[in-house]
Amino acid sequence: MSEYINNSSKREEQLKGIIKQLHAGRAFADLRDTFQDLLQGASAQEIVQIEQALIAEGLPVEQIQFLCDAHVALFKEALDAQLPPEMQPGHPIYTFRAENELAELLLHALDEKLTGLKQADSQELRDRVAADIEKLQQMNLHYLRKEHLLFPLLERYGFNGPSAVMWGIHDEIRAGWSELAGQIAAAPVADMAAKYDALQHTMREMIYKEEHILFPNALERLTPPEWGTVYAGEAEIGFAFVTRGQDWKPQAQAKPETPLAQKNEDTNEKEMDMVELTLSVGKLSAKQVDLLLKNLPIDVTFVDENDQVAFYSQSRDRIFARTPAVIGRKVQMCHPPASVHKVQQILDDFRAGKRSEAGFWIQMNGKFIHIRYFAVRDEDGAYRGTIEVTQDITELRKLEGEKRLLDD
Numbered sequence: 001m002s003e004y005i006n007n008s009s010k011r012e013e014q015l016k017g018i019i020k021q022l023h024a025g026r027a028f029a030d031l032r033d034t035f036q037d038l039l040q041g042a043s044a045q046e047i048v049q050i051e052q053a054l055i056a057e058g059l060p061v062e063q064i065q066f067l068c069d070a071h072v073a074l075f076k077e078a079l080d081a082q083l084p085p086e087m088q089p090g091h092p093i094y095t096f097r098a099e100n101e102l103a104e105l106l107l108h109a110l111d112e113k114l115t116g117l118k119q120a121d122s123q124e125l126r127d128r129v130a131a132d133i134e135k136l137q138q139m140n141l142h143y144l145r146k147e148h149l150l151f152p153l154l155e156r157y158g159f160n161g162p163s164a165v166m167w168g169i170h171d172e173i174r175a176g177w178s179e180l181a182g183q184i185a186a187a188p189v190a191d192m193a194a195k196y197d198a199l200q201h202t203m204r205e206m207i208y209k210e211e212h213i214l215f216p217n218a219l220e221r222l223t224p225p226e227w228g229t230v231y232a233g234e235a236e237i238g239f240a241f242v243t244r245g246q247d248w249k250p251q252a253q254a255k256p257e258t259p260l261a262q263k264n265e266d267t268n269e270k271e272m273d274m275v276e277l278t279l280s281v282g283k284l285s286a287k288q289v290d291l292l293l294k295n296l297p298i299d300v301t302f303v304d305e306n307d308q309v310a311f312y313s314q315s316r317d318r319i320f321a322r323t324p325a326v327i328g329r330k331v332q333m334c335h336p337p338a339s340v341h342k343v344q345q346i347l348d349d350f351r352a353g354k355r356s357e358a359g360f361w362i363q364m365n366g367k368f369i370h371i372r373y374f375a376v377r378d379e380d381g382a383y384r385g386t387i388e389v390t391q392d393i394t395e396l397r398k399l400e401g402e403k404r405l406l407d408d
Contacts, residue, residue: 016053086219089245092149092230093215099142100207102241106136107200114196117189129192130184137177138240139203143170144321145237146210149230150218152325155333157221166209168337173203224251233323299390302376303331305383307347319369319390331386350375351383361393368394 086093110132117125147170151163176199183192222230228250235244272287284292293300293313299320302311309329312322326334335343349355350373359372370393376385 012053086215088248090231090248091245092145092227092234093219094248095234095239095242095244096142096145096210096215098242099139099240100210103136103139103142103203103207106132107204110136110196110200114189114193118193121189126184130181133177133181133184135241136203137174137181140174140240141238142240143174145230145234145239146170146214148237148321148323149233149325150214151333152323152329153222153226153229154218155329159217159221160333163214164333164337166206166214169202169206171336171338173199173206176202229325233325236318236323237321297391299388301388301390302385303347303388304385307331309334310385317392319364319367319392346373347386350386353381353383366394367392368397 086097088094089098110129113125113129113132117129146163147167151167154160154163176195180192180195180199183195231250272290273285275286277284277286277289294315296313296315298313299315299318299322300311300313301309301322304310307330309326309331312326331347332340332343346355346358349358356375356377357373359370361368361370363369370391372389374387374389375383376387378384
């Protein structure tokens with residue numbers, strides 16, 4: 001213990017000497033480069049103690065105040081490393097907050113443009129409004145990361161209500177921006193302004209709810225490995241306006257719980273090839289099954305008999321967002337509140353044997369998407385789950401006539 005105290009005192013004296021040199025006029029960059037190793041380990045508490053000691057030795061308080069920013073800058077690298085994780089670029093909450101700040105700036109710019117349109121309508125200004133609205137629609141990526149990464153993990157801690165409410169508001173915001181974008185060309189300015197006023201209020205309220213409710217609760221509940229799970233799924237969904245920082249790195253990725261057998265961490269590609277599965281017809285290795293599902297021109301999701309998501313295929317061109325955090329999640333929680341009743345009806349009908357399949361089709365981002373649900377029953381007719389199959393059939397709908405030979 002005495003050795004620790006002596007070393008600590010020696011370190012404090014060394015750091016104090018560096019600050020004294022700064023006050024004596026030695027170049028900031030020179031000090032930083034010369035004493036880099038010593039500075040890196042400094043803490044905010046040490047800076048306070050050193051400044052207090054210098055005052056006790058007779059250094060004027062005014063001089064300490066004058067160079068206070070320089071003291072912090074000198075130790076900046078060490079202090080940055082000791083910031084709470086969410087204050088470090090790269091942490092999911094830091095990224096969410098950065099997107100919110102930029103969204104606020106875009107909303108402020110739109111406020112001014114709409115005011116300008118009220119005063120003097122012009123095509124040029126309408127085009128600028130349209131461009132800003134297109135940018136703001138990137139916030140859909142922000143909402144998707146919440147829905148498919150944050151919400152599933154928070155649900156494990158009983159944080160269900162606020163996430164469900166937020167998802168419903170996300171859909172209102174998405175629909176609102178889409179509707180407003182369609183009005184820009186010809187709608188009366190007063191109508192656009194009224195629509196925008198309600199929409200911007202909803203969006204700003206959502207930002208407030210995130211900053212004061214969602215993010216604090218997420219930081220309180222989620223473990224470092226769970227933040228690793230969020231981090232691991234972010235890139236597939238994407239970001240609004242920003243590039244993710246690099247300062248924060250996840251400690252480890254959480255393995256989502258699932259009733260199905262999971263590969264051990266040391267399982268490799270060769271071992272997957274060695275695991276043989278005897279099927280109703282034929283045999284395939286685990287690796288072959290994985291490759292087969294990945295290469296199907298459809299997205300497949302399997303929900304077990306307990307309504308929990310057990311599997312989804314990692315297709316090359318995924319249509320809807322999916323992340324590992326969804327495994328083990330109730331399928332009802334994977335849909336917007338407005339459509340949960342439809343999902344529940346399908347599951348209830350499948351269980352009761354009233355139907356064995358259901359289908360929908362939608363148009364999304366210029367594509368025609370076909371979504372089908374199939375009941376899975378065993379040899380005795382017992383309900384064992386549901387398969388969801390999603391396919392982009394835009395090109396298929398254009399087919400005519402016949403094609404019997406392979407083109408060169």
